[in-house]
Amino acid sequence: MKEILDAILASDSTPADFGNLPLPESYRAVTVHKDEVExxxxLSTREKDPRKSLHVDEVPVPELGPGEALVAVMASSVNYNSVWTSIFEPLPTFGFLERYGRTSPLAKRHDLPYHIIGSDLAGVVLRTGPGVNAWRPGDEVVAHCLSVELESADGHDDTMLDPEQRIWGFETNFGGLAEIALVKSNQLMPKPAHLTWEEAAAPGLVNSTAYRQLVSRNGAAMKQGDNVLIWGASGGLGSYATQFALAGGATPICVVSSEKKAEICRSMGAEAIIDRSAEGYRFWKDENTQDPKEWKRFGKRIRELTGGEDVDIVFEHPGRETFGASVYVTRKGGTIVTCASTSGYMHSYDNRYLWMSLKRIIGSHFANYREAWEANRLIAKGKIHPTLSKTYSLEETGQATYDVHRNVHQGKVGVLCLSPREGLGVRDQEMREKHLPAINRFRNV
Known part of the structure; x- marks a missing residue:
């Protein structure tokens, strides 16, 4: 690994240099273990501690197959699927790996007694398998987390509809929280040149997810002038949704849980902000009963911020806790688009407010390659910025995941994998200087 790192840090390494580097027999990776799923x-969800279940193990380098690439990972980041994997909810991920392993002899590689997690990376291509023409050793890349086979016609209009669609590092093995990762070549995208490794690794999953959910025609198809209610507007997903709304001429109504998080939204340019903790919203009277009076109070507060208008789009991801309110406050003919359920999967809402007001609920899951590419292109152009707030070492991934689990973080948290320190990997210093305040926005909180 030292030779690989030295080549990456050198300013004059060529594709041939990388192609000639010997691959190590093993590398360090963050794993969960099959024999620990119980x-x-x-314990309750909140009591489960990722610091106990996540390990840093020495693992063998996987076999490289057709259409695949091995990438030296300089940095990665923690997503909520890292939390789910670490606490074995809603199901242990080993079932995903077993099912994938049954699809082909090559896929059998993924069915192991350990799962290397992580759905983001920024790094350098080391090897490409047969049939890969667009990438070569030495290319600096980021990866999106859509893994597809595309042998069925179902996926050829929107690859997210491929029956064999999976999330890399969650439903597949050999993820990005490691020194080396195995990806399909159609997961790769150019690394934004003005960002460090850790900054470039942070947007991938959440930026692409927010793009499809809010901007794409496969999601809410946001337009100029829309009022967009964004739950968790300073968080991993919401911070990108807020930026997309502002960049696209919409008005974000940012829902946060503290004044600190409200200040982050103001720093991004948002003006309509609801601190749900300070204003005391309680959408549930008890475990089984929602409070429509709180929905109405919430809707009234939104109209105070929008000049009397209801929201056109709700950017949903908390799920059970907020979904009834989301359906209620959406305007007639408006859209609730959901990509997750971090507070619970079993949603409950009053259907009269949906059908009688012709509202729509759209399910949105990650993004196809084109959507991920467009989202990354906006990062590379400096139109959308990383929301990295803190960086951990590979050995500290358990703590990083714990922080995300307990929602004590802001934006995204990064993990240094091969990179020996923060601040490396910038290739366009002039562009970086232009956008530095925005790049550091979440670090300065």
Whole structure:
């Protein structure tokens, strides 16, 4: 690994240099273990501690197959699927790996007693398999997390509809929280030249997810002038949704849980902000009963901020806790678009407010390659910025995941994999200087 790192850090390494580097037999990776899936039995979700389940192991380098690439990972980041994997909810991910392993002899590589997690990376291509023409050793890349086979016609209009669609590093093995990762070549995209490795690794999953959910025609198809309610507007997903709304001429109504998070939204340019903690919204009276009076109070507050208008789009991801309110406050003919359920999967809402007001609920899951490419292009152009707030070492991934699990973080948290320190990897210093305040926005909180 030292030879690989030295080549990456050198300013004069060529594609041939990278192609001639010997691959190590093993590398360090963050894993969960199959024989520990019951370790949290009897504990509530909140009590489950990723620091106990996540390990840094030495693992063998996987076989490289057709259409694939091995990437030296300089940095990665923690997503909520890292939390789910680490606490074995809603199901242990080993079932995903077993099912994938049954699809082909090559896929059998993924069915192991350990799962290398992580759905983001920024790094350098080391090797490409047969049939890869667009990428070569030495290319500096980021990766999106859509893994598809595309042997079925279903995926050829929108690859997210491929029956064999999976999320890399969650439903596949050999993810990005490691020194080396195995990806399909059609996951790769150019690394934004003005960003460091850790900054470039941070947007991938959440930026692409927010783009499809809010901007794409496969999601809400946001337009200029729309009022967009964004839950968790300073978080991993919401911070990108807020930027997309502002960049696209819409008005974000940012829902946050503290004044600190409200200040982050103001620094991005948002003006309509609801601090749900300070204003005391309680959408549930008890475990089984929602409070429509709170929906109405919430809707009234939104109209105070928008000059009397209801929201055109709700950017949903908390799920059970907020979904009833989301359906209620959306304007007639408006759209609720959801990509997650971090507070619970079993949603409950009053359907009268949906059908009688002709509202739509759209499910949105990650993004196809084109959407991910467009989202990354906006990062590369400096139109959308990383929301990295803190960076951890590979050995500290358990703590990083714990922080995301307990929602004590802002924006995204990064993980240094091969990179020996923060601040490396910038190739366009002039562009970086132009956007430095925005790049550091979440670090300065």
């Amino acid at each position: 370790m949290f039995d009897g």
